[in-house]
Amino acid sequence: MSDVQPRVRFAPSPTGYLHVGGLRTALYNYLFAKRYNGKFILRIEDTDRNRYVEGAVEKLIESLKWCGLDYEEGPGKDGGYGPYIQSERLSIYKEHVDKLIENKHAYYCFCTPERLEALREEQQKLKLPQAKYDKHCLELSEETIKNNLESGMPYVVRLNVPPGLRIYIKDIVRGDVEFDSEVVDDQVLLKSDGYPTYHLANVVDDYLMGITHVIRGEEWLSSTPKHVLLYDYFGWRRPQFAHLPLLLNPDKSKLSKRQGDVAVEDYRDKGYLKEALVNFVALLGWTAGDDKEFYYLEELTEKFSLERVNKAGAVFNVEKLNWLNAEHLRKKPKDEIIDMLKKEIASSEYASITFTGELLNQIVDAMLERVSFVKEFLTKAEYLFKDFDSYDEETVKKRWKEDSSLLLKKLADKIEAIDNPLKEDYEHALHQVAEENNVGNGKVIHPLRLAVSGVGGGPGVFDICKIIGKKNVLNRITKAIEILK
Ligand code: GLU
Numbered sequence: 001m002s003d004v005q006p007r008v009r010f011a012p013s014p015t016g017y018l019h020v021g022g023l024r025t026a027l028y029n030y031l032f033a034k035r036y037n038g039k040f041i042l043r044i045e046d047t048d049r050n051r052y053v054e055g056a057v058e059k060l061i062e063s064l065k066w067c068g069l070d071y072e073e074g075p076g077k078d079g080g081y082g083p084y085i086q087s088e089r090l091s092i093y094k095e096h097v098d099k100l101i102e103n104k105h106a107y108y109c110f111c112t113p114e115r116l117e118a119l120r121e122e123q124q125k126l127k128l129p130q131a132k133y134d135k136h137c138l139e140l141s142e143e144t145i146k147n148n149l150e151s152g153m154p155y156v157v158r159l160n161v162p163p164g165l166r167i168y169i170k171d172i173v174r175g176d177v178e179f180d181s182e183v184v185d186d187q188v189l190l191k192s193d194g195y196p197t198y199h200l201a202n203v204v205d206d207y208l209m210g211i212t213h214v215i216r217g218e219e220w221l222s223s224t225p226k227h228v229l230l231y232d233y234f235g236w237r238r239p240q241f242a243h244l245p246l247l248l249n250p251d252k253s254k255l256s257k258r259q260g261d262v263a264v265e266d267y268r269d270k271g272y273l274k275e276a277l278v279n280f281v282a283l284l285g286w287t288a289g290d291d292k293e294f295y296y297l298e299e300l301t302e303k304f305s306l307e308r309v310n311k312a313g314a315v316f317n318v319e320k321l322n323w324l325n326a327e328h329l330r331k332k333p334k335d336e337i338i339d340m341l342k343k344e345i346a347s348s349e350y351a352s353i354t355f356t357g358e359l360l361n362q363i364v365d366a367m368l369e370r371v372s373f374v375k376e377f378l379t380k381a382e383y384l385f386k387d388f389d390s391y392d393e394e395t396v397k398k399r400w401k402e403d404s405s406l407l408l409k410k411l412a413d414k415i416e417a418i419d420n421p422l423k424e425d426y427e428h429a430l431h432q433v434a435e436e437n438n439v440g441n442g443k444v445i446h447p448l449r450l451a452v453s454g455v456g457g458g459p460g461v462f463d464i465c466k467i468i469g470k471k472n473v474l475n476r477i478t479k480a481i482e483i484l485k
Helices: 020-035 056-066 090-102 113-125 142-150 198-208 218-234 264-269 274-282 297-303 318-330 334-346 357-370 393-399 404-416 423-436 442-453 461-468 470-484
Strands: 007-010 039-042 106-109 156-159 166-171 175-180 188-190 213-217 240-244
Touching: 007 020, 007 213, 020 039, 020 213, 020 240, 020 264, 020 274, 020 297, 056 264, 090 106, 090 156, 090 188, 090 198, 090 218, 106 142, 156 218, 166 218, 166 240, 175 218, 188 198, 198 218, 213 218, 218 240, 264 274, 274 297, 274 318, 318 357, 334 357, 357 461, 393 442, 404 423, 404 442, 404 470, 423 442, 423 461, 442 461, 442 470, 461 470
Parallel strands: 007 039, 213 240
Antiparallel strands: 106 156, 156 188, 166 175
Protein backbone atom coordinates (compact mmCIF):
# COMPACT_ATOMS: atom_id res chain seq x y z
CA MET A 1 0.00 0.00 0.00
CA SER A 2 1.20 3.46 -0.76
CA ASP A 3 0.87 6.02 1.98
CA VAL A 4 -2.17 7.61 0.40
CA GLN A 5 -5.05 7.20 2.77
CA PRO A 6 -7.47 4.93 0.94
CA ARG A 7 -11.04 6.02 0.42
CA VAL A 8 -13.45 3.24 -0.41
CA ARG A 9 -17.17 3.12 -0.79
CA PHE A 10 -20.12 0.80 -0.58
CA ALA A 11 -22.50 2.01 -3.27
CA PRO A 12 -25.74 0.07 -3.10
CA SER A 13 -28.86 0.70 -5.10
CA PRO A 14 -31.50 0.67 -2.39
CA THR A 15 -33.84 -2.23 -3.05
CA GLY A 16 -35.52 -2.40 0.31
CA TYR A 17 -33.18 -4.93 1.86
CA LEU A 18 -29.47 -5.63 2.23
CA HIS A 19 -28.43 -8.62 0.15
CA VAL A 20 -25.80 -10.86 1.77
CA GLY A 21 -23.65 -10.21 -1.30
CA GLY A 22 -24.03 -6.51 -0.56
CA LEU A 23 -23.02 -7.14 3.01
CA ARG A 24 -19.90 -8.95 1.80
CA THR A 25 -19.01 -5.99 -0.44
CA ALA A 26 -19.68 -3.52 2.37
CA LEU A 27 -17.66 -5.60 4.80
CA TYR A 28 -14.61 -5.96 2.56
CA ASN A 29 -14.65 -2.22 1.90
CA TYR A 30 -14.99 -1.53 5.60
CA LEU A 31 -12.18 -3.94 6.51
CA PHE A 32 -9.91 -2.53 3.85
CA ALA A 33 -10.51 1.02 5.07
CA LYS A 34 -9.90 0.05 8.70
CA ARG A 35 -6.83 -1.98 7.92
CA TYR A 36 -5.13 0.86 6.10
CA ASN A 37 -6.47 3.75 8.11
CA GLY A 38 -8.72 4.89 5.33
CA LYS A 39 -12.30 6.07 5.01
CA PHE A 40 -15.34 3.88 4.49
CA ILE A 41 -18.01 5.77 2.60
CA LEU A 42 -21.64 4.96 1.93
CA ARG A 43 -23.07 6.24 -1.32
CA ILE A 44 -26.63 5.62 -2.35
CA GLU A 45 -27.03 4.83 -6.05
CA ASP A 46 -30.69 5.57 -6.58
CA THR A 47 -30.79 6.83 -10.14
CA ASP A 48 -33.10 4.09 -11.37
CA ARG A 49 -36.40 5.72 -10.56
CA ASN A 50 -38.38 2.67 -11.70
CA ARG A 51 -36.90 0.80 -8.81
CA TYR A 52 -37.56 3.42 -6.19
CA VAL A 53 -38.61 1.82 -2.89
CA GLU A 54 -39.96 4.00 -0.10
CA GLY A 55 -37.86 3.79 3.07
CA ALA A 56 -35.21 1.61 1.42
CA VAL A 57 -32.28 3.86 2.32
CA GLU A 58 -33.20 3.97 6.00
CA LYS A 59 -33.56 0.20 6.05
CA LEU A 60 -30.21 -0.29 4.44
CA ILE A 61 -28.45 2.02 6.86
CA GLU A 62 -30.13 0.24 9.75
CA SER A 63 -28.94 -3.16 8.50
CA LEU A 64 -25.38 -1.95 8.05
CA LYS A 65 -25.47 -0.53 11.54
CA TRP A 66 -26.82 -3.77 12.94
CA CYS A 67 -23.81 -5.54 11.43
CA GLY A 68 -21.50 -3.02 13.07
CA LEU A 69 -20.37 -1.47 9.81
CA ASP A 70 -20.52 2.21 10.59
CA TYR A 71 -19.62 4.45 7.70
CA GLU A 72 -17.55 7.55 8.20
CA GLU A 73 -19.00 9.51 5.34
CA GLY A 74 -22.36 9.15 3.73
CA PRO A 75 -25.99 10.19 4.15
CA GLY A 76 -26.22 12.21 7.33
CA LYS A 77 -22.43 12.25 7.77
CA ASP A 78 -20.89 14.84 5.56
CA GLY A 79 -17.18 14.56 4.97
CA GLY A 80 -16.97 17.36 2.44
CA TYR A 81 -17.72 15.21 -0.59
CA GLY A 82 -21.51 15.15 -0.42
CA PRO A 83 -24.28 14.87 -1.20
CA TYR A 84 -23.90 11.09 -0.96
CA ILE A 85 -27.25 10.28 -2.54
CA GLN A 86 -27.07 10.28 -6.31
CA SER A 87 -30.56 11.62 -6.90
CA GLU A 88 -29.35 14.78 -5.14
CA ARG A 89 -26.44 15.20 -7.57
CA LEU A 90 -28.24 15.44 -10.91
CA SER A 91 -26.75 18.77 -11.96
CA ILE A 92 -23.24 17.38 -11.43
CA TYR A 93 -23.88 14.54 -13.87
CA LYS A 94 -25.43 16.85 -16.44
CA GLU A 95 -22.40 19.08 -16.32
CA HIS A 96 -20.09 16.14 -16.90
CA VAL A 97 -22.17 14.72 -19.71
CA ASP A 98 -22.04 18.08 -21.45
CA LYS A 99 -18.26 17.98 -21.27
CA LEU A 100 -18.20 14.54 -22.88
CA ILE A 101 -20.51 15.69 -25.64
CA GLU A 102 -18.34 18.69 -26.28
CA ASN A 103 -15.30 16.43 -26.69
CA LYS A 104 -17.25 13.98 -28.88
CA HIS A 105 -16.86 11.18 -26.36
CA ALA A 106 -20.60 11.10 -26.00
CA TYR A 107 -23.49 11.93 -28.30
CA TYR A 108 -27.22 12.62 -28.31
CA CYS A 109 -29.38 9.76 -29.44
CA PHE A 110 -32.97 10.39 -30.49
CA CYS A 111 -33.81 6.86 -31.56
CA THR A 112 -37.31 5.80 -30.63
CA PRO A 113 -37.96 2.68 -28.56
CA GLU A 114 -39.48 1.16 -31.70
CA ARG A 115 -36.30 1.64 -33.72
CA LEU A 116 -34.19 0.18 -30.93
CA GLU A 117 -36.49 -2.79 -30.64
CA ALA A 118 -36.33 -3.42 -34.41
CA LEU A 119 -32.55 -3.16 -34.26
CA ARG A 120 -32.41 -5.69 -31.44
CA GLU A 121 -34.61 -8.11 -33.36
CA GLU A 122 -32.50 -7.78 -36.45
CA GLN A 123 -29.33 -8.48 -34.48
CA GLN A 124 -30.94 -11.44 -32.84
CA LYS A 125 -31.81 -12.85 -36.25
CA LEU A 126 -28.19 -12.45 -37.29
CA LYS A 127 -27.25 -14.31 -34.11
CA LEU A 128 -24.85 -11.61 -32.99
CA PRO A 129 -23.38 -12.43 -29.59
CA GLN A 130 -24.96 -9.37 -28.01
CA ALA A 131 -27.26 -6.55 -28.95
CA LYS A 132 -25.41 -3.30 -29.59
CA TYR A 133 -26.47 0.14 -30.59
CA ASP A 134 -25.49 0.83 -34.23
CA LYS A 135 -24.24 4.41 -33.69
CA HIS A 136 -27.02 5.67 -35.94
CA CYS A 137 -27.27 9.04 -34.15
CA LEU A 138 -23.54 9.58 -34.15
CA GLU A 139 -23.95 10.65 -37.75
CA LEU A 140 -26.56 13.34 -37.10
CA SER A 141 -25.60 16.83 -38.20
CA GLU A 142 -25.15 19.65 -35.71
CA GLU A 143 -28.22 21.24 -37.13
CA THR A 144 -30.47 18.21 -36.79
CA ILE A 145 -29.35 17.82 -33.22
CA LYS A 146 -30.07 21.45 -32.49
CA ASN A 147 -33.53 21.25 -34.08
CA ASN A 148 -34.39 18.03 -32.30
CA LEU A 149 -33.39 19.47 -28.98
CA GLU A 150 -35.27 22.68 -29.57
CA SER A 151 -38.41 20.86 -30.57
CA GLY A 152 -38.26 18.97 -27.27
CA MET A 153 -37.69 15.57 -28.85
CA PRO A 154 -36.85 12.98 -26.16
CA TYR A 155 -33.22 11.90 -26.14
CA VAL A 156 -30.58 9.97 -24.31
CA VAL A 157 -26.84 10.57 -24.29
CA ARG A 158 -24.59 7.67 -25.24
CA LEU A 159 -20.94 6.89 -24.68
CA ASN A 160 -19.01 6.90 -27.95
CA VAL A 161 -17.02 3.68 -27.77
CA PRO A 162 -14.37 3.62 -30.50
CA PRO A 163 -14.13 0.42 -32.51
CA GLY A 164 -10.99 -1.68 -32.61
CA LEU A 165 -9.65 -0.67 -29.22
CA ARG A 166 -8.10 -3.00 -26.63
CA ILE A 167 -9.07 -2.01 -23.14
CA TYR A 168 -6.78 -3.15 -20.33
CA ILE A 169 -7.81 -3.30 -16.73
CA LYS A 170 -5.68 -4.15 -13.74
CA ASP A 171 -7.66 -5.87 -11.06
CA ILE A 172 -6.26 -6.67 -7.64
CA VAL A 173 -8.23 -9.91 -7.44
CA ARG A 174 -8.39 -10.99 -11.06
CA GLY A 175 -5.06 -9.77 -12.34
CA ASP A 176 -4.86 -8.25 -15.82
CA VAL A 177 -8.13 -8.32 -17.68
CA GLU A 178 -8.50 -7.37 -21.31
CA PHE A 179 -11.54 -6.37 -23.34
CA ASP A 180 -12.09 -5.68 -26.99
CA SER A 181 -14.08 -2.48 -27.52
CA GLU A 182 -16.17 -4.40 -30.09
CA VAL A 183 -17.98 -6.06 -27.19
CA VAL A 184 -18.64 -2.76 -25.45
CA ASP A 185 -21.95 -1.13 -26.25
CA ASP A 186 -22.44 2.61 -26.68
CA GLN A 187 -23.83 2.74 -23.20
CA VAL A 188 -26.57 5.21 -22.36
CA LEU A 189 -25.06 7.68 -19.89
CA LEU A 190 -27.98 10.04 -19.47
CA LYS A 191 -31.52 8.76 -19.69
CA SER A 192 -34.49 10.55 -21.21
CA ASP A 193 -35.79 11.38 -17.73
CA GLY A 194 -32.64 13.42 -17.11
CA TYR A 195 -31.22 10.87 -14.68
CA PRO A 196 -27.78 9.44 -15.27
CA THR A 197 -27.32 5.70 -15.64
CA TYR A 198 -25.34 3.80 -13.07
CA HIS A 199 -22.21 3.89 -15.23
CA LEU A 200 -21.92 7.63 -15.53
CA ALA A 201 -22.94 8.46 -11.99
CA ASN A 202 -20.69 5.78 -10.55
CA VAL A 203 -17.58 7.02 -12.33
CA VAL A 204 -18.24 10.70 -11.76
CA ASP A 205 -18.88 10.12 -8.08
CA ASP A 206 -15.98 7.76 -7.53
CA TYR A 207 -13.73 10.42 -8.97
CA LEU A 208 -15.27 13.40 -7.22
CA MET A 209 -15.40 11.55 -3.92
CA GLY A 210 -11.73 10.69 -4.16
CA ILE A 211 -12.29 6.95 -4.21
CA THR A 212 -8.94 5.18 -4.42
CA HIS A 213 -10.12 1.56 -4.60
CA VAL A 214 -13.30 0.28 -6.19
CA ILE A 215 -14.12 -2.95 -4.39
CA ARG A 216 -17.31 -4.56 -5.68
CA GLY A 217 -18.92 -7.78 -6.89
CA GLU A 218 -17.70 -9.62 -9.95
CA GLU A 219 -20.96 -8.93 -11.77
CA TRP A 220 -19.64 -5.40 -12.38
CA LEU A 221 -16.43 -6.51 -14.07
CA SER A 222 -18.04 -6.50 -17.50
CA SER A 223 -19.05 -2.86 -16.97
CA THR A 224 -15.56 -1.82 -16.04
CA PRO A 225 -14.36 -1.23 -19.64
CA LYS A 226 -17.06 1.42 -19.97
CA HIS A 227 -15.93 2.93 -16.73
CA VAL A 228 -12.26 3.07 -17.61
CA LEU A 229 -13.12 4.68 -20.95
CA LEU A 230 -14.97 7.35 -19.01
CA TYR A 231 -12.01 7.91 -16.71
CA ASP A 232 -9.78 8.23 -19.71
CA TYR A 233 -12.14 10.61 -21.52
CA PHE A 234 -12.44 12.84 -18.51
CA GLY A 235 -8.68 12.76 -18.18
CA TRP A 236 -8.93 11.30 -14.69
CA ARG A 237 -6.66 8.83 -13.04
CA ARG A 238 -8.37 5.47 -12.65
CA PRO A 239 -8.93 4.04 -9.19
CA GLN A 240 -7.69 0.55 -8.44
CA PHE A 241 -10.24 -2.17 -9.01
CA ALA A 242 -10.94 -5.30 -7.01
CA HIS A 243 -13.79 -7.50 -8.18
CA LEU A 244 -14.99 -9.94 -5.54
CA PRO A 245 -15.93 -13.50 -6.46
CA LEU A 246 -19.51 -14.50 -7.10
CA LEU A 247 -21.56 -16.02 -4.31
CA LEU A 248 -22.85 -19.46 -5.18
CA ASN A 249 -25.52 -21.84 -3.95
CA PRO A 250 -24.22 -25.24 -2.82
CA ASP A 251 -25.05 -26.60 -6.31
CA LYS A 252 -22.67 -23.92 -7.70
CA SER A 253 -25.43 -21.89 -9.32
CA LYS A 254 -25.50 -18.15 -8.64
CA LEU A 255 -26.81 -17.43 -5.15
CA SER A 256 -30.53 -16.91 -5.44
CA LYS A 257 -33.59 -16.45 -3.32
CA ARG A 258 -34.99 -19.70 -4.59
CA GLN A 259 -32.45 -21.74 -2.66
CA GLY A 260 -32.56 -19.83 0.61
CA ASP A 261 -32.58 -16.45 2.24
CA VAL A 262 -30.49 -13.70 0.70
CA ALA A 263 -31.47 -10.73 2.85
CA VAL A 264 -29.45 -9.84 5.92
CA GLU A 265 -32.74 -8.93 7.59
CA ASP A 266 -34.02 -12.49 7.11
CA TYR A 267 -31.02 -13.86 8.94
CA ARG A 268 -31.39 -11.30 11.69
CA ASP A 269 -35.08 -12.15 12.10
CA LYS A 270 -34.29 -15.84 12.21
CA GLY A 271 -32.11 -15.23 15.23
CA TYR A 272 -28.64 -15.26 13.72
CA LEU A 273 -26.12 -13.22 15.66
CA LYS A 274 -24.56 -10.33 13.80
CA GLU A 275 -21.12 -11.51 14.89
CA ALA A 276 -21.72 -14.88 13.25
CA LEU A 277 -23.15 -13.44 10.06
CA VAL A 278 -20.27 -10.99 9.68
CA ASN A 279 -17.72 -13.71 10.43
CA PHE A 280 -19.36 -16.03 7.91
CA VAL A 281 -19.62 -13.40 5.18
CA ALA A 282 -15.96 -12.41 5.70
CA LEU A 283 -14.97 -15.94 4.73
CA LEU A 284 -16.98 -15.88 1.51
CA GLY A 285 -14.01 -15.35 -0.77
CA TRP A 286 -11.25 -14.54 1.71
CA THR A 287 -9.00 -16.46 4.09
CA ALA A 288 -6.21 -15.28 6.32
CA GLY A 289 -4.16 -18.16 4.98
CA ASP A 290 -4.42 -20.33 8.08
CA ASP A 291 -7.14 -22.71 9.25
CA LYS A 292 -8.74 -20.26 11.58
CA GLU A 293 -12.40 -19.61 10.91
CA PHE A 294 -13.65 -17.94 14.06
CA TYR A 295 -13.22 -14.17 13.93
CA TYR A 296 -14.58 -11.07 15.51
CA LEU A 297 -14.90 -7.95 13.39
CA GLU A 298 -11.98 -6.25 15.17
CA GLU A 299 -9.68 -9.16 14.40
CA LEU A 300 -10.73 -9.15 10.78
CA THR A 301 -9.76 -5.52 10.47
CA GLU A 302 -6.23 -6.48 11.48
CA LYS A 303 -5.95 -9.41 9.09
CA PHE A 304 -7.87 -8.48 5.97
CA SER A 305 -6.14 -7.92 2.67
CA LEU A 306 -7.43 -7.80 -0.87
CA GLU A 307 -4.50 -9.90 -2.04
CA ARG A 308 -5.95 -12.84 -0.19
CA VAL A 309 -9.35 -12.60 -1.87
CA ASN A 310 -10.01 -15.60 -4.15
CA LYS A 311 -11.03 -15.52 -7.75
CA ALA A 312 -13.17 -18.63 -7.52
CA GLY A 313 -16.85 -18.33 -6.60
CA ALA A 314 -17.62 -18.70 -2.91
CA VAL A 315 -20.23 -21.22 -1.84
CA PHE A 316 -22.81 -20.00 0.64
CA ASN A 317 -22.98 -22.86 3.08
CA VAL A 318 -25.69 -22.36 5.68
CA GLU A 319 -24.41 -25.23 7.85
CA LYS A 320 -21.19 -23.35 8.33
CA LEU A 321 -23.12 -20.23 9.25
CA ASN A 322 -25.10 -22.25 11.81
CA TRP A 323 -21.89 -23.62 13.25
CA LEU A 324 -20.42 -20.14 13.55
CA ASN A 325 -23.61 -18.95 15.19
CA ALA A 326 -23.27 -21.62 17.87
CA GLU A 327 -19.60 -20.76 18.37
CA HIS A 328 -20.28 -17.06 18.74
CA LEU A 329 -23.21 -17.67 21.03
CA ARG A 330 -21.12 -19.81 23.36
CA LYS A 331 -18.42 -17.20 23.60
CA LYS A 332 -20.78 -14.43 24.63
CA PRO A 333 -20.85 -13.20 28.22
CA LYS A 334 -23.50 -15.02 30.23
CA ASP A 335 -25.39 -11.80 31.05
CA GLU A 336 -25.80 -11.06 27.40
CA ILE A 337 -27.10 -14.54 26.67
CA ILE A 338 -29.57 -14.24 29.53
CA ASP A 339 -30.77 -10.89 28.23
CA MET A 340 -31.33 -12.38 24.80
CA LEU A 341 -33.13 -15.32 26.34
CA LYS A 342 -35.40 -12.98 28.30
CA LYS A 343 -36.36 -11.24 25.07
CA GLU A 344 -37.00 -14.56 23.41
CA ILE A 345 -39.20 -15.65 26.30
CA ALA A 346 -41.14 -12.38 26.19
CA SER A 347 -42.30 -13.13 22.66
CA SER A 348 -42.90 -16.82 23.25
CA GLU A 349 -45.71 -18.95 24.63
CA TYR A 350 -43.96 -18.76 27.98
CA ALA A 351 -44.28 -14.99 28.23
CA SER A 352 -46.60 -15.25 31.24
CA ILE A 353 -44.24 -17.43 33.27
CA THR A 354 -41.91 -15.69 35.70
CA PHE A 355 -38.33 -16.83 35.36
CA THR A 356 -36.00 -15.80 38.15
CA GLY A 357 -32.48 -14.78 37.25
CA GLU A 358 -31.27 -17.90 38.96
CA LEU A 359 -33.53 -20.09 36.87
CA LEU A 360 -32.44 -18.45 33.62
CA ASN A 361 -28.88 -18.96 34.69
CA GLN A 362 -29.50 -22.66 35.20
CA ILE A 363 -31.23 -23.00 31.86
CA VAL A 364 -28.33 -21.35 30.08
CA ASP A 365 -25.77 -23.51 31.91
CA ALA A 366 -27.63 -26.67 31.11
CA MET A 367 -28.36 -25.93 27.47
CA LEU A 368 -25.59 -23.74 26.11
CA GLU A 369 -23.57 -26.59 24.63
CA ARG A 370 -26.70 -27.95 22.98
CA VAL A 371 -28.04 -24.92 21.15
CA SER A 372 -26.96 -22.97 18.11
CA PHE A 373 -29.56 -20.23 18.45
CA VAL A 374 -31.06 -18.40 21.40
CA LYS A 375 -34.54 -19.54 20.43
CA GLU A 376 -33.39 -23.13 20.79
CA PHE A 377 -33.18 -22.66 24.55
CA LEU A 378 -36.95 -22.76 24.36
CA THR A 379 -37.45 -25.35 21.65
CA LYS A 380 -34.73 -27.93 22.14
CA ALA A 381 -35.92 -29.00 25.57
CA GLU A 382 -39.56 -28.01 25.88
CA TYR A 383 -39.95 -30.26 28.90
CA LEU A 384 -38.02 -27.66 30.87
CA PHE A 385 -40.99 -25.36 30.47
CA LYS A 386 -44.09 -27.52 30.20
CA ASP A 387 -45.53 -30.95 30.93
CA PHE A 388 -45.85 -33.58 28.26
CA ASP A 389 -47.99 -36.62 27.67
CA SER A 390 -45.92 -39.00 25.66
CA TYR A 391 -42.64 -40.79 26.13
CA ASP A 392 -40.16 -41.64 23.44
CA GLU A 393 -40.97 -45.22 22.51
CA GLU A 394 -37.44 -46.33 21.73
CA THR A 395 -36.17 -45.03 25.04
CA VAL A 396 -39.03 -46.63 26.92
CA LYS A 397 -38.21 -49.97 25.32
CA LYS A 398 -34.58 -49.66 26.13
CA ARG A 399 -34.61 -47.96 29.51
CA TRP A 400 -37.85 -48.66 31.36
CA LYS A 401 -37.43 -51.97 33.17
CA GLU A 402 -39.61 -54.00 35.46
CA ASP A 403 -38.06 -52.48 38.56
CA SER A 404 -38.13 -48.89 37.27
CA SER A 405 -41.45 -48.00 38.91
CA LEU A 406 -40.33 -49.27 42.25
CA LEU A 407 -36.95 -47.54 42.13
CA LEU A 408 -38.51 -44.24 41.09
CA LYS A 409 -41.09 -44.54 43.83
CA LYS A 410 -38.33 -44.90 46.38
CA LEU A 411 -36.47 -41.98 44.84
CA ALA A 412 -39.64 -39.87 45.00
CA ASP A 413 -39.99 -40.66 48.71
CA LYS A 414 -36.50 -39.39 49.35
CA ILE A 415 -36.95 -36.25 47.28
CA GLU A 416 -40.24 -35.57 49.03
CA ALA A 417 -38.37 -35.29 52.28
CA ILE A 418 -35.88 -32.68 51.07
CA ASP A 419 -36.63 -28.99 51.39
CA ASN A 420 -35.72 -27.00 48.27
CA PRO A 421 -33.48 -29.67 46.82
CA LEU A 422 -30.35 -28.57 44.99
CA LYS A 423 -28.86 -30.36 42.03
CA GLU A 424 -26.51 -32.25 44.38
CA ASP A 425 -29.43 -33.32 46.58
CA TYR A 426 -31.14 -35.02 43.68
CA GLU A 427 -27.92 -36.71 42.79
CA HIS A 428 -27.30 -37.83 46.35
CA ALA A 429 -30.83 -39.19 46.74
CA LEU A 430 -30.44 -41.15 43.55
CA HIS A 431 -27.16 -42.67 44.61
CA GLN A 432 -28.70 -43.70 47.88
CA VAL A 433 -31.59 -45.44 46.17
CA ALA A 434 -29.22 -47.28 43.87
CA GLU A 435 -27.06 -48.38 46.73
CA GLU A 436 -29.87 -49.45 49.00
CA ASN A 437 -31.34 -51.54 46.22
CA ASN A 438 -28.10 -52.98 45.01
CA VAL A 439 -28.38 -51.67 41.49
CA GLY A 440 -26.12 -49.50 39.35
CA ASN A 441 -26.91 -45.77 39.18
CA GLY A 442 -27.98 -46.17 35.56
CA LYS A 443 -30.92 -48.28 36.64
CA VAL A 444 -32.35 -45.21 38.32
CA ILE A 445 -30.95 -42.42 36.20
CA HIS A 446 -32.40 -43.58 32.89
CA PRO A 447 -35.96 -44.05 34.13
CA LEU A 448 -35.69 -40.74 35.98
CA ARG A 449 -34.64 -38.98 32.80
CA LEU A 450 -37.51 -40.57 30.92
CA ALA A 451 -39.94 -39.54 33.66
CA VAL A 452 -38.87 -35.91 33.84
CA SER A 453 -38.14 -35.30 30.16
CA GLY A 454 -39.96 -37.96 28.16
CA VAL A 455 -36.83 -38.56 26.07
CA GLY A 456 -33.49 -40.31 26.30
CA GLY A 457 -31.03 -37.44 25.76
CA GLY A 458 -30.55 -33.84 26.80
CA PRO A 459 -28.81 -31.87 29.49
CA GLY A 460 -27.77 -33.47 32.79
CA VAL A 461 -30.74 -35.09 34.47
CA PHE A 462 -30.06 -33.38 37.80
CA ASP A 463 -29.91 -30.05 35.99
CA ILE A 464 -33.32 -30.83 34.56
CA CYS A 465 -34.65 -31.67 38.04
CA LYS A 466 -33.32 -28.45 39.51
CA ILE A 467 -34.75 -26.37 36.68
CA ILE A 468 -38.26 -27.85 36.73
CA GLY A 469 -38.33 -27.94 40.56
CA LYS A 470 -39.30 -30.47 43.19
CA LYS A 471 -43.05 -30.31 42.62
CA ASN A 472 -42.76 -31.03 38.92
CA VAL A 473 -40.18 -33.75 39.48
CA LEU A 474 -42.51 -35.57 41.85
CA ASN A 475 -45.56 -35.10 39.65
CA ARG A 476 -43.73 -36.34 36.62
CA ILE A 477 -42.41 -39.39 38.45
CA THR A 478 -45.95 -40.24 39.59
CA LYS A 479 -47.28 -39.77 36.07
CA ALA A 480 -44.56 -41.91 34.49
CA ILE A 481 -45.19 -44.73 36.97
CA GLU A 482 -48.87 -44.52 36.18
CA ILE A 483 -48.44 -44.58 32.43
CA LEU A 484 -45.38 -46.78 31.93
CA LYS A 485 -46.16 -49.04 34.91
N1 GLU B 1 -24.97 0.50 -7.45
C1 GLU B 1 -24.20 -0.70 -7.71
C2 GLU B 1 -24.84 -1.84 -6.95
O1 GLU B 1 -25.99 -1.77 -6.71
C3 GLU B 1 -22.78 -0.46 -7.28
C4 GLU B 1 -21.75 -1.17 -8.06
C5 GLU B 1 -20.41 -0.59 -7.74
O2 GLU B 1 -19.98 -0.74 -6.59
O3 GLU B 1 -19.83 0.02 -8.60
O4 GLU B 1 -24.26 -2.81 -6.58
